Amino acid sequence: MKHPVQAIAAAIALAALCGTARAQTISDDVVKIGVLTDMSSLYADATGKGSLVAVQMAVEDYGGKVKGKNVEVISADHQNKPDVGVNIARNWYDNEKVDAIFDVPTSSVALPISALTREKNKIHINSGGGSSDITGTQCSPNTVHWTYDTYALSNVAGKAMVKRGEDTWFFITADYAFGQALERDAANVVKEAGGKVLGDVRHPLNSSDFSSFVLQAQASKAKVVGLANAGGDTQNALKQAAEFGLAQSGQKMIALLMEITDVHSLGIKSTSGLIVTDAFYWDMNDETRAFSKRFNDKVGHMPTMIQAGLYSATTHYLKAIEAIGTDEAPKVMAQMRATPVNDFFAKNGKIRIDGRMVHDMYLFEVKKPEESKGDWDLYKLIATVPGDEAFRPLDKGGCPLVKSN
Template identity: 85%
Template sequence: MHKLIAAVAAGLAVAATPLAAQAQISDNVVKLGVLTDMSSLYADATGKGSLAAVEMAVADYGGKVAGVPIQVVSADHQNKPDVGVNIARNWYDNEKVDAILDVPTSSVALPISALTREKNKINLNSGGGSSDITGPACSPNTVHWTYDTYALSNVAGKAMVKRGEDTWFFVTADYAFGMALERDAANVVKESGGKVLGDVRHPLNSSDFSSFLLQAQASKAKVVALANAGGDTTNALKQAAEFGITQGGQKMIALLMEITDVHSLGIKATQGLIITDAFYWDTNDETRAFSKRFNDKVGHMPTMIQAGLYSATMHYLKAIEAIKSDEAPKVMEQMRKTPVNDFFAKNGKIRIDGRMVHDMYLFEVKKPEESKGEWDLYKLIATVPGDEAFRPLDKGGCPLVKGN
């Protein structure tokens, strides 16, 4: 009888083990929400490609983590903060989403980060750019994965002023991202010994840049800096060519330009442009392998935002697997203490302010005769170590950092 009881007890213990392990996973599912721009000016750089990158990571992970299934939902925030927040609130409150990913458009990204903290979930931001996300608005629940306005400005601004392009005029998108990008770039220019001669603000998703570009042209600044992104950048560059700005001796810089933008405009129109990026498909065998798979699935090479999302999703799932829990503070702690080593980043690290620090790259768009194929668009000028590219931890004003 004693042997029988012992055997039954042992059997129950074995049977209970997987249940105990799974008990830490809320609702017995890990649910990811990709909140992005599916229909407007950032759709090529994010959108369906962002969703595909997350789905690729989930599939590559095996569709399960810590013994429970992974689900992916998606929505279009239409670049409107109220729409984005309503979707996110419904996801957290009613659909039991554990983490929200991507969130391009900083005016949407900032309130989503705040809501995520309120709900004690996780926000893996790849698409939003404002450095305020890890500055005054930093959160213990948000990781800013791919890029930010400080790194974009710091890498390109220093390089250009150093080579004598030291007077700047900004054409800036009139919302949180554009303002942060201009602010960070202007600071770099001034700190490097250059001058800002002026700026002009344009509405988000503009079609006519003529008045803005004429002001830039009249300023006689050596550099006309576009502090915008996506369709705004491509429209501005097309119209700048019509006005003969570069032919007149001024240098155009797109402070944020994705490879899809360069491809859309064509190498002839963009040759010589200086671009800061976190990822380029043709960097090494690992980046080429991922990018080929992505291209086969989506129809274009991945942007840095899309490549970053794959990386962020994998890191998140590995953290859950390691601790057998999807409880946000525990997962965040595990993510912060684990280096990021994949095709996107080598020895990347997540700081207490939420910044994922990794190398950034300065590229120049090739001349048509230098390009060997449809997506052979960039030549590398410099690799900038993460600690040099991103804002120092003690300079951002993040309340989570001691001394701030």
């Protein structure tokens, strides 16, 4: 018979061991990922079905299991409405036992989803939303901003254009969180580089008529008309700018967020010469081409940076769970931050304490029709900008986590 002290010590040790075993397990015996995206509106090509497929591909390539437990992927359309998105996310977390929400384009939806995820102590990996506030004043220990943001888009393209002498700007801006952040960040870059902002005009999300906005830009006589919008809004603005002859009158158009699906939809003739900032291009190397061919076979178009980023993010998330043996959010986040990102999307990428995944960004120019060798042969590389130069410095975003770190 054990001495009472020995018995107590053994009981304590056993309890500690059981506690450790419980801590290092997969909740509900499944890792559940929710892809919350735009399936039906102006961002559906850049995100949508392709975002879901990218996550599914990553899970399948990982073997469909982590630590012997199934990985399940569900999806929903947030319709670009914050209330719809938050209600879906709340139901997923409270009732569907979702561990992590991926994608979430449209910053006005992404920001409250990030806040809700922190409240529920789950994980949000954002690829589709753009506002740099996601890792700035509204940063969260539970959110990673994976692919791009308004600061990087503005910083890479804005500096390059002002340096070339295109130093007076007018903005046509989508009137919601993303567009406002994109204009703000681009205007700051232009001014810091020695340029001037001559004016701006705001348009509603998902606009079809840009004529009055284009005419105001034309009347400004600015050398550069910056489009601080995305998706269908960017396409419509470019089409109508061409109809009004902005390029012929000497003004340079820049789409601050332009996906390869937008360029393909508009056609190389009407987009030739456009400057584009991007985090990914399918034809960079053998790795990007291999992934993109598989993706194209499933979806019918080459992946956007958002979709390629989601494959990368999903794989990194699953690797983190595999490494530590649990899907408990704080531990998974710590492991993801501690592990460099090395795949076809990013080399030596790193996740900072503010949630920003830092990686190289690229400046492209859309090819002339005679330079293109195929349907998706659209870009030529102008510059590779190292991540630490492309993204906002850690101490400049106003993230409260930086002060406490």
